[in-house]
Amino acid sequence: MAASHPMISAAPILLEPGFKFKPTDEDVVVHYLRPRAMNEPLPSGYIVDVDILNHNPWELVPEGSVEKYYFSRMVTRWPLGNWRKRAAGDGHWKASGKDVPIFSKGINGRVPLMVGLKKTMVFYRGKAPFGENTEWVMEEYRLAEAGLKPSHVMRPREGGNFECACTARAIAKKNGELSEALRNTIASLKKVPVMVNPDDSWVVCHLYKKKKKCAMPRLIAQSYNVAGGGQVPFFDFIGQGNPERAASSSSLTGAPSEENDDTDGSTSGEGK
Structure with a gap:
């Protein structure tokens, strides 16, 4: 059996500064995964082969990068089973949510066909079914339905x-x-x-780290609550409106200015 080698139809595309490799789900399946599964030329060399199960996710995403795409092969737990091995590095990958179908745009007004599926997984430290949840996420793309149909490819003539x-x-x-x-x-x-069937063991793995949620709005709200004695103070920036409301808020708006005047005077006196 001939060895499988990825083929690049052209040199890797060098993008100008500011541009990023941002393929759509359809691009990943149609232009990268299916050609790789059929050992056909690839549009570029951005995605390379890596055994995902032999590494921790943080080992595969270079420092300074936010994401990375890799080709990898799924490994079954048993020779005739459909269960996939998910143990990797110091932990394991655990599925999160349902598989998302990926469709290819219809040609000449035809109905779009489903060509693949996307599964989202989270990395856990430790052995399954236990482990510590991490912020590392992997989107696994695999071929399905129309993406697994055989097609003619050019192969060297024998003899x-x-x-x-x-x-x-x-x-x-x-x-x-x-x-x-x-x-x-x-x-x-x-x-x-030659008529060739795609190798359904090939997948594309999109690795990235979840972004932490910003807690700044909550901190700002807490500071206002403390400054206003448990309530958000009213500031009349326009200088118009209800005089009674402005007068009631003078204790909030006027007091700090008096303190500042006293402080400025005392400070200037000490400075002199």
């Missing part, structure tokens, strides 16, 4: 008797002088279409 040895030597000799487009054309002449 190689369709051209003479002298022609092959001449092509090899001149290969360095040929343009890239012509080399690709010559390479395609040695291939034939």
Whole structure:
């Protein structure tokens, strides 16, 4: 059985500063996962192969990065079972919520087809079913339904008797002088279409860390409550409105200014 090697159709795309690799769910399944499962050329080299189960999530996301995509292979617990191994590194991955279907846009007005599923999981330290919850999350993309249908791909012709040895030597000799487009054309002449079934063990793993919620609004509300004696004070910034309400709030708005005047005077006196 031939080894599976990812093929890149072109050099990795170098994006300008400010641009990020932000594929949609459809992009991940249609343009990356399905070609990888069929050992076909990939649009770029952003996603590489990694055994997710051999690492902790923080080991796979470089320092300074917020997320990372990887190709990986699902491993079953038993040879004939459907249960997947989820133990990884110092803990395990636990599913969170239901699988989300991923659809491919219909062509020529056709109904969109489901091509994959996305499962969200959270990393726990320790062995299942126990463990300590962490902030690391993984979105696992896998092929489903239309994404698993076989299709024709170009594979090298077996035998190689369709051209003479002298022609092959001449092509090899001149290969360095040929343009890239012509080399690709010559390479395609040695291939034939073959029906291939996608390898459903391949998945794309999107790793990232959950953002902490900001508690600033609550702290601000608490400071107002303390300053106002348990109530939010009223400040008449416009200087208009109900005189009675403004007068009732003078104890809040006027007192600090008097204290500031006294403080300023005492401070200036000490400074002099």
